[in-house]
Amino acid sequence: MALDVRLLGPLEVRVDGGQAAIPRGNATTILALLLDDAGRAVPVSGLVAAVYGDDLPLDPETQVQNTVGVLRRQLGAARGRIETVGRAYRFRIDEAELDTLRCKAKEREARALRREGQAEKAAAVLREALDEWRGPALADLPGRAAGAIGRRLDEYRLALLEQRIDADIDTGRASGVVEELRQIIAAHDTRQRLVALLMRALHASGRTAEALEAFAALKDRLADALGADPDRELVALHTAILRDRPAEPAAPPPPAASAVPAMLPRATPRFTGRETEIRALDRFLMDAGAEAGLAAVTGMGGIGKTALAVRWAHRVAHRFPDGQLYFNLRGFDPAAPGATPEDVLGEALAALGAGPVPAGLDERAGLYRTILAQRRVLVLLDNARDAAHVRPLLLTAPGSFTIVTSRDRLVGLDMGEGAEVVHLGPMPEVESEALLARRIGPERAAAHRDAVARIAAACGRLPLALTLVGSWAAADPHLALGELADRLAGAANVLNVLVSTDAASDPRTVFDCSYQLLDERDATAFRLFGLHPGPDLTPAAMASLMGSGLADARAALEALAEINLVEPLPGGRYSIHDLLRAYAAECFEDEVQEAARRAAALRMLEHYLHAALRAGTPVLDTGRPAPGVHAEDPGPGWFAAEHRVLHGLLRTQAGFQADLRVWQLGRVLAERALDGDGPGGDLLEVQALALAAAERRGDALERLTCLGYMAIGHHRGGDRDAARDCAGQVAHLAERAGGSWPAALAAYLDALLGGDPAAARRAKAGFREAGDRAWERRSRTLADR
Structure with missing residues (x-):
């Protein structure tokens, strides 16, 4: 077909x-x-x-x-x-x-x-x-x-x-795309990426004046249409073109070396929350005293590192009368090379009004520190790749302060340079809802409190996503917040809703900046978080998912944690933000062949199935695990720690063999539930999923087993009609299947639902004949009532 x-x-x-x-x-x-x-x-x-x-x-x-x-x-x-x-x-x-x-x-x-x-x-x-x-x-x-x-x-x-x-x-086809770009920009005249391409094409074609005119025209359009300025990347391109242009005879002399730089970008007036982190930065500044202070703000992409650092820098700028410097190091931008320390020092020296700039890194660093030796300056190094990226740029002058932002955890700065580190996570519920309310208006937010709370939850309390959704709601006062919350919560992939034409505001694009820098081992581990049902996993589980050794899995998880793609938890476990999990699932579906996806899903099922058997009463002979499955010895509390994972695994659909493992896992969980005295809801949920796997396999005995557990679950929940319906199906299947165990299960259900001691005795004898001691014990309990 x-x-x-x-x-x-x-x-x-x-x-x-x-x-x-x-x-x-x-x-x-x-x-x-x-x-x-x-x-x-x-x-x-x-x-x-x-x-x-x-x-x-x-x-x-x-x-x-x-x-x-x-x-x-x-x-x-x-x-x-x-x-x-x-x-x-x-x-x-x-x-x-x-x-x-x-x-x-x-x-x-x-x-x-x-x-x-x-x-x-x-x-x-x-x-x-x-x-x-x-x-x-x-x-x-x-x-x-x-x-x-x-x-x-x-x-x-x-x-x-x-x-x-x-x-x-x-x-080298720059001249050939100029007219094409002009036609496209005519229809999308505020799209900055297109204008950047036009500027590059014109400049590469020797038409530098036209490139600068294109920038000026866009600047006017943005101001008229949006009340906004060009983004930093476009301004940087404009500056680079200006510097590459042949010098004009009437060029003014460079500023004197006493120039006071004021380079901080604009702080957003709607900044909300993060009071605990701001107070921490205030304390770091106070503790630094007369020393050269150093702080770092780390966290995943979109968590609000730059917004916090810029907000705080403006808050304390008055304490640095000799100037404030800002540099975007572009450490996680796969579309543009990161700014090298040598280049940044050149920009800093130019901003400070230095004379001829030396050629080498060491010479530039020496002159930079010499000029700032007697000055109190604040330097914000934004989006650093790692500690090595910023070390040559750190200030040493007493009373100066450097603040660094990065997706990397910057452990090297903490250990080697004594940096104070603020790690940003998702916003607390109150702050995330306040951020939305600040954007859409307090009266509107107060009138739709439930919708605002659901929107914040669907956005994973990630500031980037909250700001994006808030801007939509602010732009459309007639947008029903309840409908928006439903759309976000009901989406199969919330990233398909959280889409922005501005790359800096699009979560998928922001995450991609980190993902594209991973090597193959770490990228494989990241993608597999999209297969794992969550909320967290152990290195042993990741080893099984990868089909690798434990050392490789642990190294990959540590590498992902270093750049805040995953979060280390107590007990050696690792979690991932919900939106990053959605992005990882996309990468897994898009980049992994179907055979490899099925193999990883089967290894994951077998890992948890065999661990569950070791953690509880062995009820099945599941044979040897698939190649690549890493054994895990579950400790006390393992079932509680893995409860959500185990239930999520029952939704795995990866072929005939995986369906067998789903059914087997369902039986292990059912046996554990039967030995407790809780309600039947959990038992019913588990067996509904296990039954679906059994039906896909067409196995009558597996169906019979699931229906038996479901009958008990309905009985515990007080739904006698549903319990009798399941028991009737068990009796019918047992008659067709034959054998002592199916007949014993049908008899057990007769005794449970009808109170028939003779049926309980038949069940006990049947289970004894089948060699099932656990069910024999349960039947004896019924018979003795």
Whole structure:
């Protein structure tokens, strides 16, 4: 069966060469949503929110289910591609069958070629990706949800176009892209990345004056349209072009060496929270006294390091009368080389009004420290790659102070230079909700407190995401906050909602800056967090996921923790922020072949299954674990620590063998639940998932076992009708299967639900014959009542 699906233009679905007649309306909207998250489960609740918004029909989930049924019928031979996954649907489709997936594959290929220095081949590959567009994406579909997907896909096309033009400039085709860029900018006249490309192309073509004019024109447009200034990267490009321009005879002399720099960037007036961290920086400054102070602010991308450092620097600037210096070191920007200490020292000396700047790093550092030896100066070194990146730039003058921000934990600065470190995590609930309220208005926030709290939770209390969502709500006073909260909470991948045309405000782009710098081992470990159900894991679990030795897994986790992609926890465990987990899942799906994904999922299941058997009563012979599975000896409290992980694993779908392991894990957890005296809810949840795996395998004995556990769970919960229904299915399956154990289970349920001592005795005898002592003991307890 051949399938060809296209979103990049009018929606087209071809099955075996023929056009599938998909009815316009809700059916095409749901299809677009499923294809937008191709290969991932989309919750029914998310489909309801996207299709109906606040205008809900009677029983909207049934309406969605009916519409999915229509879709399946219209897909004909491809009907099985829409899979039911619990209370969600998934469209299973290969990379070659969907134009958006083909584009992403080409983009990955182009990135790899650029890293290898093959810009010309990369440009050709990007042209192939752009050829997939047949017009505006999904332009023929009505509705807000389809429109949002279409706009995002067209924004993606613009990003691909920028990458292709960038590659063309690198291959010496600068003059050939100038007119193309001018035409694109005419339609997107405040997009700074496009103007940066035009400036580069003009400058490389010897048209420097036009490049500077393009910058000036953009500056005017931004001021008129948005009341904003060009971003720092564009200003830096403008400065670089100015410096590269031939000197003019009437150039003014350089400023005197007594110039007082005031280089701090503008602090956001809406800065909210982080009072504890600000007080810590105040204390570090006070403790430094007459010494040269040094502090560092570390944390994951988007956590608000720069905003905090700039806010605090303005707060204390009056204490540094000899000036404030600011440098963006671009340590985690894969699209631009990081600023070298030598370059930064050159900029610093120019800002300080030094005369001729020496050529070497040591000479520049010496002159820099000599000039500042008797001055009280504040230096903010933003976005450092690591400790080595900033050491030549640290101040030594008494009364001066250096503050560094980085995604790296900067352990070297702490140990070697005595830096005081402030580590930023997600904002507390109160502060994250206050940040949203500050952005959208206190009265509006107070009127929708529940929605604000849900938005903050869906954003993972990450300042970058909170600010982005807050700006949307502020720009549209009619936007229903409850609807926005539903959209964020119901999204299969919240990063598909948190999208910005400004790269600095887009979480996915910000995370990508860290990910692109990882080596293969560490990138593999990071991607696998997207497979693991969370909330945290041990090095032994990561070793099994990777199929590697424990030392490699521990080293990879430590490396990821060093740059704040994961968070070390007490007890040697590691966690990851929810939005980073979503990004890791994207990378896992996009970059790992299906066979490798299934193998990793099976190793993960086997790791936890064998650990669970060692932590509890052995009830199964599961054989030897798969190759690459690392044994873990669970200690006291292991089940409590891994509760969420174990339940999450039951949702794993990675083939026939994985389904067997899911069922086996479900049985281990059920046996543990039976030996407790708690309610049956947990038992029911576990067995519903294990039963789905058993049904996929078509194994009657496995189904019978799950239904037996579910009967007990319903009985504990007081639902006698549901318990009897499950028990009836067990009796039917036991009669068909034969054997002492199935018959004994059916008898046990008769005794449990009907109070029949004779049935309990039959169960006890049957379990004794089957050699199952645990169930024999349970039957004896019933018989003795």
